[in-house]
Amino acid sequence: MLEINNLHVSIEEDGTEILKGLNLKIGAGEVHAIMGPNGSGKSTLASVLAGKDGYEITEGSVSFDGMDLLELDADVRAREGLFLAFQYPIELPGVSMSNFLKQAVSSVREHRGLDPLSAGDLLKMMKEKAALVHLDPSLKTRAVNEGFSGGEKKRNEIYQLAMLDPKLAILDETDSGLDIDALRIVADGVNTLRSPDRSFLVITHYQRLLDYIVPDFVHVLVGGKIVMTGGKELALELEEKGYDWIKGDASLAV
Amino acid sequence: MEMKTNESLLIEQFDKQIGLIASESGSSGTNRRRQAIKAFADAGFPGKKSESYKYTPVTKWVNSHFKNSSLRIQTTTKSAFEHIDGIHLRTANGQLISTAPEGYGEGLTISSLVEASSSNSDVIGQYLSTAVVLERDPFSALATAFAEDGVFIHVHSGVDLKSPIVIHHDALFENGFVQPRILIVAEKGSKVEIVEHFSHVEAGSSFENRVVEVFVAEEAEVDHVAVIERDSAALFVNGLFVHQAEKSKFRTNTITLGGGLVRNNLNFLPDAEECETHLHGLYVAKGKMHIDNHTLVDHAKPNCFSNEMFKGIVTDEATGVFNGKVLVRQDAQKTNAYQSSKSIVLDRNAQIYAKPELEIYADDVKCSHGATTGELDEDALFYLRTRGIKPEAAKLMLLEAFARDVVDLIDIDGVQEYLYRRLHEILTVSA
Numbered sequence: 285m286l287e288i289n290n291l292h293v294s295i296e297e298d299g300t301e302i303l304k305g306l307n308l309k310i311g312a313g314e315v316h317a318i319m320g321p322n323g324s325g326k327s328t329l330a331s332v333l334a335g336k337d338g339y340e341i342t343e344g345s346v347s348f349d350g351m352d353l354l355e356l357d358a359d360v361r362a363r364e365g366l367f368l369a370f371q372y373p374i375e376l377p378g379v380s381m382s383n384f385l386k387q388a389v390s391s392v393r394e395h396r397g398l399d400p401l402s403a404g405d406l407l408k409m410m411k412e413k414a415a416l417v418h419l420d421p422s423l424k425t426r427a428v429n430e431g432f433s434g435g436e437k438k439r440n441e442i443y444q445l446a447m448l449d450p451k452l453a454i455l456d457e458t459d460s461g462l463d464i465d466a467l468r469i470v471a472d473g474v475n476t477l478r479s480p481d482r483s484f485l486v487i488t489h490y491q492r493l494l495d496y497i498v499p500d501f502v503h504v505l506v507g508g509k510i511v512m513t514g515g516k517e518l519a520l521e522l523e524e525k526g527y528d529w530i531k532g533d534a535s536l537a538v
Numbered sequence: 539m540e541m542k543t544n545e546s547l548l549i550e551q552f553d554k555q556i557g558l559i560a561s562e563s564g565s566s567g568t569n570r571r572r573q574a575i576k577a578f579a580d581a582g583f584p585g586k587k588s589e590s591y592k593y594t595p596v597t598k599w600v601n602s603h604f605k606n607s608s609l610r611i612q613t614t615t616k617s618a619f620e621h622i623d624g625i626h627l628r629t630a631n632g633q634l635i636s637t638a639p640e641g642y643g644e645g646l647t648i649s650s651l652v653e654a655s656s657s658n659s660d661v662i663g664q665y666l667s668t669a670v671v672l673e674r675d676p677f678s679a680l681a682t683a684f685a686e687d688g689v690f691i692h693v694h695s696g697v698d699l700k701s702p703i704v705i706h707h708d709a710l711f712e713n714g715f716v717q718p719r720i721l722i723v724a725e726k727g728s729k730v731e732i733v734e735h736f737s738h739v740e741a742g743s744s745f746e747n748r749v750v751e752v753f754v755a756e757e758a759e760v761d762h763v764a765v766i767e768r769d770s771a772a773l774f775v776n777g778l779f780v781h782q783a784e785k786s787k788f789r790t791n792t793i794t795l796g797g798g799l800v801r802n803n804l805n806f807l808p809d810a811e812e813c814e815t816h817l818h819g820l821y822v823a824k825g826k827m828h829i830d831n832h833t834l835v836d837h838a839k840p841n842c843f844s845n846e847m848f849k850g851i852v853t854d855e856a857t858g859v860f861n862g863k864v865l866v867r868q869d870a871q872k873t874n875a876y877q878s879s880k881s882i883v884l885d886r887n888a889q890i891y892a893k894p895e896l897e898i899y900a901d902d903v904k905c906s907h908g909a910t911t912g913e914l915d916e917d918a919l920f921y922l923r924t925r926g927i928k929p930e931a932a933k934l935m936l937l938e939a940f941a942r943d944v945v946d947l948i949d950i951d952g953v954q955e956y957l958y959r960r961l962h963e964i965l966t967v968s969a
Contacts, residue, residue, distance in 0.1 A: 334924050337916070362926035374921040378939025387935065388925035395926065427939075444925060 285452055285483045286310040286333075286353075291344035293325075293332050293508075302328040304508035305344070310452070313480040317494055318487045319519060320505035321527040326487045327371060329505070330456040333485075334368040335361050349451060363395035365451035369441035369458050376428035381440075384428045385410060385447055392448055413446040417473040435466035442473040453477075454485045459493035471496030491523035504530055545582045549575060552683055567655075570667045574682035577672035584676060593859045593891040594830040599773045599799050602743045604715030617706040618765075619735050622952040624702040627689065630709035632718025632748065634689050645697035645728075647690070651719060654690035661692055666721055669751040669779040674834070675803050678777040681717040681749045688719030691732070693758075695725040702731035702761075702950050710741035710772075720750040724758040724786075731761040731950055736774070738767045738796055749777040754786040756810075761789045763948055765957070767796035770825055774800045784810035791948050793957060794821040794829050795964060804833045808842040815844040820944040822964055823856035823888070830859035837870040840900075846877040849944050851937060851965070853884035863895040864905060871900045877907040882914060882940060937965045 286308070293303040302325045310316050320326050332339050333346065335358030346353040348366060356364065376384065389409075390400055401409065411421050417439040429437050438458055445453050455474070459467055474484070474497050486497055494502070494516065502518040503510045504527070512518065512530055522530075552575045583600045584591035620626070627648065628636040638648035647658060655662045672679040693699060710716065724730050736746075746768075754760050768774050774797045780788050786808075794800050806815050821829040835844045850858040860879045881890045894907040914936050922932035938961060945957045 336920055357923070357929075358920060359923040359926055359928055359932075362924050368924050370921070370924075374917050376918055376921070376936070376939065378942045379935055383935070384922075384925070387927050387931060388922075391928060391931070392926040448926065 285312045285314075285349060286485070287347045289345050291332075291346060292342040293328060294340045294342055296338050296340045299340075301342070302339075302508055303332070306505075306509055308503065308510060310483050310485060312451075312483060313478075314501065315478065315484040315486065315497065315499045317499035317502045317519065318485065318505050318510075319489070319491070319502060319522055322489070324505045325508045326489075326505055327456055330368060330371075330454050330487055333366065333454055334358060359391075362448070362450075363392050365449075367445050367448055367450035367453045369438075369445055369453065369455045371457040371460060373429045373432075373437040373441055375430045375432075377430050379428050380424065381426055381428055382410070382424040385424075385444070388444070389447055409447065414443055416446050416476055417442045418469050419443055434461040435463065438462055438466065438470055439473070442470055442477075446473070446477055451481065452483045452485065454487065456487050457489060458486070459488055459490065467493065468496060491519040494519045506530055545579070548680065549579050567663075567666065571683050571685075574667070574672050574679045577679040578676050578683060581673075581676040581679065590675070590832065590861070593857070594799070594801055594828065596773075596799065596801075600745070602745070602773075603713065604743070604745045605711060605713050617708060617735065618737060618956055619704050619706065619733060619952060622702065622704050622733070622950070624704045624731075624733070625699075627703065627705045629689065629705065629707045629718065631711055631714055632707070632716040632746065633687050643697075643699060645694035646699060647692040647694070648703070649690050651685075651688045651690045651721060654692075654721075658690070658692065661723060662690070662721070665723055665751065665753050667751070669753065669781045669807070670749055670777065671779065671805065674805065675777060677747050677775040677801070678749050678779075678803065681719065681747045681775075681777065684717045685719040685749070686717070688721070691720070691722045691730075693722075693724045693728040693730045695755075696727045697725075698729040699731070702733050705732070705734045706737065707734060708737045708739060710739050710744045710746070713742040713744060715745045716747070718746065718748045720748070722750070722752045722760065724752070724754050724760050726755045727757045728755070729759045732763070733950055733953055734762075734764045736764070736766045736768055738769055739772075740769055741772065743771045743773070743798075744769075745773045747775045747777075749779065752778070752780045752788065754780065754782045754788050756783045757785045758783075759787040761949065763791045763950060763953055764793065765953075766792070766794045766800060767960075768798075768800070769796065770798050770827060772798050774798075775803070776801065777803045778805060780806045780815075782806070782808045782810065782813040782815065785812045786810075787814040787816075789816040790818070791944065792817075792819040792831070793944070794819070794831075795960060797827060797829065799828045799830075801830045802832065804831065806833075806835045806844070807838065808835070808844065809838055811839050811841045813839075813842040815842070816947075817844070817846045818944050818947050819848040820941055821850045821858060822941070822961070823850065823852045823858050824964070824967075825854050825856060827856045828859075829857070831861070832859075833862045835864045835875065837864070837866045837873045837875060839869060840871045840873070842870065843874045844876070847944065847947075848879045849940060850879075850881040850890065851884065851941065852881065852888040852890055855885070855887045857889045858891070860890075860892045860909075861895065862893075862907070863897065864907070866896075866898040866900050866903050866905060868899040871902045873900060873903040873905065875903070875905045879909045880940075881911045882937070883911060884914070934962075934965055938962060941965070
C-alpha cells in the first residue's frame with residue numbers, strides 16, 4: 285500500500301533536515317504505529333505524505349498503491365485514497381459541515397468513477413458516519429470545526445475519514461488533548477473502520493492510544509529515522525523506559 | 539447638452555441655471571443650493587492633495603465628457619429583485635419613473651421630490667438638504683447644488699411597513715451625468731426596509747453623483763440595503779447621510795460588485811441618546827475596478843451603540859480602499875463603538891488601502907477596531923485539499939464563506955439568495 289524508501293526531507297525555508305533516510309513499508313489492511321519523542325519528525329512525515337507545501341524532498345521515494353506519491357498534488361492524493369487526520373484541525377468560519385462534506389465526497393467519488401450521491405443518500409451517509417464517533421447530527425449546519433471542543437474536533441476528523449473511505453489513513457497525534465472517554469470513542473470509531481483493504485498509520489507520542497487501536501507493527505522514529513521496529517509490545521516497553529535508551533542506541537548507530 | 543465637468547464651467551452653469559430651477563419650498567431651498575455651490579467652488583474636485591481622496595484619484599474620471607441628462611425614460615429591463623414581495627419603484631437617470639403601486643399602504647407617501655415640494659412642502663422644507671454636510675465631500679456639495687429631482691419616501695408616525703420598498707435604479711443615458719437625490723423620512727416609531735439595486739447598465743462612461751438623506755425619528759427603525767453592480771466604465775459616487783433621533787435604529791448594508799470607480803461616502807450622525815447604528819459592507823473588485831468605502835460615525839450624544847463591519851476581495855489589477863472614522867465627541871459618554879475591516883488580496887497586482895480612524899474625546903467609552911488584509915489562508919486551503927477538494931473549488935469555498943458573513947446580516951427575503959448566487963458567479967472566475 286505504502287512504501288517509503290530512504291526519505292530525506294528538509295524545511296524549504298531554512299534547509300533544516302528533518303527526515304534523514306526514513307524507510308517504511310505498510311501492507312494492505314495493516315495498522316502501523318509510529319512513536320517517537322518530540323522533534324523526531326513524526327508530524328513532518330504526516331505533512332509530507334499529505335502533500336503540504338514548505339518541505340523539500342532531497343532524496344528518496346514514496347510509492348502509494350503503485351503510484352509515485354510525491355508527484356501528486358495534495359488534493360489528488362486525497363482523491364486517490366490517502367487521508368490525514370490532523371493533529372490541529374483547521375477552523376473554517378462560514379463553511380458549513382454539510383457543504384464541506386458534500387464537496388469533498390462528490391470530488392472523491394467523481395475521481396473514483398462512482399456516481400454522485402443523491403442529496404438524500406448523502407444525508408443518510410452523514411448521519412450513519414457521524415454516529416460512529418457519537419457526533420450530533422445537528423453539527424451539519426455548523427461551520428467546520430468552528431467553536432468545536434477539542435474532543436469534537438478530533439472526532440470530526442475520524443468522521444471525515446469515514447465519509448471519504450480512504451485506502452490509507454494517517455492519524456497524526458489524534459490522541460493529543462483527548463480525555464479517556466473521548467479517546468475511547470475515537471478508537472472505537474477507528475476500529476470499526478479497520479478492514480482488509482484499509483491501512484492505518486497511527487502517529488503518537490504516547491502508548492495510551494495503542495491500548496485501544498492495537499497496531500500490527502510499532503516503529504520508533506528518532507532523529508528523522510526509524511531506529512527500531514517491533515510488535516505491539518514495543519509500545520509498552522517504550523512507555524516503561526522512555527525514549528532515552530533508544531536515543532542512546534541510535535546515536536551509536538549513526 | 540454637452541457638459542464638461544470642469545469646476546469653473548459647472549459654477550458658471552449653476553449661475554445660469556439657478557433662476558430656472560423651480561424654487562422648491564421657497565427661498566430656503568435656493569439658499570441651500572447657493573451654500574452648496576460655494577462649498578463646491580471652495581473645494582473643487584478632489585485633487586492630488588486631497589487627504590480623503592489620496593488613494594482614489596478622480597481627476598481623470600471627472601474630466602471625461604458627460605451628457606447632463608435627467609430625462610425620464612421608460613425602461614422595461616427585468617429587475618433582479620422583481621420577485622421580492624414589496625413595494626417596487628423604478629428610476630431612470632436617477633428620476634422616479636414609476637408611480638408607487640396602488641394601495642401600497644396607509645401611512646406611506648412616495649413621490650418625486652418635485653411633486654413633494656408642493657404636496658409635502660412642510661416635510662421637504664424641514665428635512666431636504668439638512669443632513670448633508672457640504673464641507674465633508676465636494677461631490678455631495680455639487681449634487682446638492684444641482685439636485686433637480688429624485689425620490690421622496692415618507693413613512694408616517696407609528697407605521698410598520700411589513701414589506702420592503704424596492705428601488706430599481708436601472709437605466710442611464712450613454713455617457714450620462716446625473717445627480718439624483720433621495721430623501722427618506724421615517725417618523726416616530728415607524729419601521730421600514732429599503733432595498734436599492736443599481737443594476738448593470740451599459741452606458742459608456744456615465745457619472746452618477748447621488749445624495750441620499752435618511753432621517754430616522756425617535757424609536758423608528760430603518761433597514762437599508764444598496765447593491766451596486768454598475769458597468770466597469772461607470773463613475774459612481776454615493777453620498778449617504780443618516781440622521782438619527784433618540785432610541786432609533788438604522789442599519790445599512792452596502793454591497794458593491796460592479797462599477798469602474800465607486801466611492802461610497804457613508805455618514806452617520808446618531809444625534810440623540812440610545813441610538814443603534816449598524817453599518818455593513820462588502821465589495822468585490824476585479825479587473826481595473828476601484829472601490830472606495832469612506833465611513834464616518836459621528837457619536838455626538840451619550841449611550842449610543844455602533845457596529846461596523848466591512849469586507850473586501852480584490853483581484854486582478856483592482857484597488858480597494860477602506861477608511862472608517864469613528865468620532866466620539868466629548869458629550870458622547872458610554873458610547874459602544876466597534877469597527878472591523880477585513881480584506882483579501884488575490885493577485886499581487888491588486889491593492890488594498892485600509893485605514894481605521896478612531897478619534898475619542900469622551901473618557902467613559904468602549905471602542906475597538908481591527909483591520910486585517912491578507913491572502914487566502916494557506917492552512918485552510920490545505921485542509922480542504924486534503925479532503926480531495928480541487929484548489930479552485932477550495933478557494934471558491936473560502937471566498938464565499940468570507941463574503942457570506944456580510945450577506946448573512948441582510949434580513950430581507952430574496953436579497954440574500956440573489957447575492958449568494960451573484961457572489962458565486964463573480965468569485966468562480968476569480969478563484
